[in-house]
Amino acid sequence: MPRYYATTPIFYVNDAPHIGHTYNAVTVDAVTRWHRMLGDDVWSLTGTDEHGLKVQRSAEENGRTPQEQADLNSDRFREAWAGVNLANDDFIRTTEPRHHQAVQALLQKAYDNGFVYQDTYEGWYCVRCEAYYEEDDLLDDHHCPIHKAPAEWMTEENWFFKLSAFQERLEAWFEAVPDNITPGGYRNEAMGILKLGLRDVSMTRSSIDWGIPVPWDDDHVFYVWYDALINYATAVGYADDPERFEAWWPAAHHFIGKDILRFHTIYWPAMLMAAGIEDMPHFHVHGFLLLGGEKMSKSGNVTKIAPSEMTEVLGVDGFRHALLRDHPFGPDSEFSYESMVERYNTDLANNYGNLISRVATVVGKKCDGVGPAPQADSPLAAVVAESYATAAEAWDKVQPSQALDATIRIVRDTNEYLQQNEPWKMDPGPEVDAVMGDAIEAARIATVLLWPTIPEAAEAAWKRLGLDGTVAEQPLPAAADWGGYPGGLTVSTGDPLFPRVKG
């Protein structure tokens, strides 16, 4: 059984969950749900990044311990993800003991293998940023470009990671694995970074307490990135279950935003290599949601919009669908309230939801409420087969927008098929049965294929069609084969699955 291990980034606890985070998390959720239907052995991970100066500071400001602060804020992400129906298998926190063990173990390996050394770091340092700057990046008189405050010349003893030692091995990895980073544009970006040449980087801090102690030097904690990235290994047992790690690690897929490309696709693979891990993860990189439209651009930035603002209007499933359908995975794309509502109304209210309604009503009136079996040679059979092939390929390439487009095509063509045959004008009999059997079957398959994005509504539709069991347990590709609907099941009507939303 193929394995598929998918991760979101761990989100920094000081941030509030917003639709940018949500886009990433829902993509991972939908893709992993698709893989579950394929019968793959799936593990999906999300979590929170909880160390670092910012957490330490906001804890002080609020009169809490850093751990208390982290607990509070981590819960916001848990709640947000429950609110969009994420079916993650694990939620990791970097403050957990299992993670401390893994970080110390993995970096100790790097140390033992000779890829860590002590050196003096000198540079212009902004206290408020807690970061060093290159001279060229500072404003006049060595002022910090962000805070406009004077930077100080600092000298610090630090532990360095020998990133430069991995230049060639990283290049070899890129050469050997053409799809190590998708979409391809981001792979080019990463290769560009490589081509410029890699410098060793500092990986510890002695000025902060809120972090994971360096095992060979009590005075230091690891710099946040060297702590955070390792979460992906922690979660599949790097420190405490080597067998489990062996099994899952080769199947790792990291879904990330383009802003963290460098750390993930260059530093992290090098860290793995330094620790003697052979298998490299796959990376799927997306762009930003840009805030357009009227209603929300007034509130400024996409990072100010909580997912709950959208689920209140569109429902959980409606939001999930519109989010993935309208924003191709990879490039930056426009996000607007108006287009989300429009997408919801078009795809889910007018097409999919309405199809379920009209089918149920006509079956009720013309077939005594019992769904007839589909025709083996229905013209819809070919439509479904083609749509499935397109959707399956798109999911495989991590292109949910394309997959959903292909899936909705089934719904559109079924509406067209009904319109052409007008079964509501016919007297009950074989002719009506033939048309309605086909329509139910197409609706059934569309429901299966929509489950990864609209799981709740899909289950509800499944029951209305009178089908047994759950959509979740339907196996692909078999469940998408034409003719799966047996006929003779009671079809029921009900309130609209997706009520129209007024713009």
Next chain:
RNA sequence: GGCGCCGUAGCUCAGUUGGUGAGAGCGCUCGACUCAUAAUCGAGAGGUCGACAGUUCAAAUCUGUCCGGCGCUACCA
């Protein structure tokens, strides 16, 4: 400065290795239907595929230049 990305109908976007008269959804116009969530279906209008110049029998697709927007070149989480 260097590297890279983007610029296709009013809007949001598709367009594999260059090849039938350039597409989808939405919006718009007209019509049909009335089973259905004023939903659905059909027809139509609408683009010199950023500009210019090349390569080619043939380019939105390849090359160069230019214009416009953006990213990276940062130990910002």
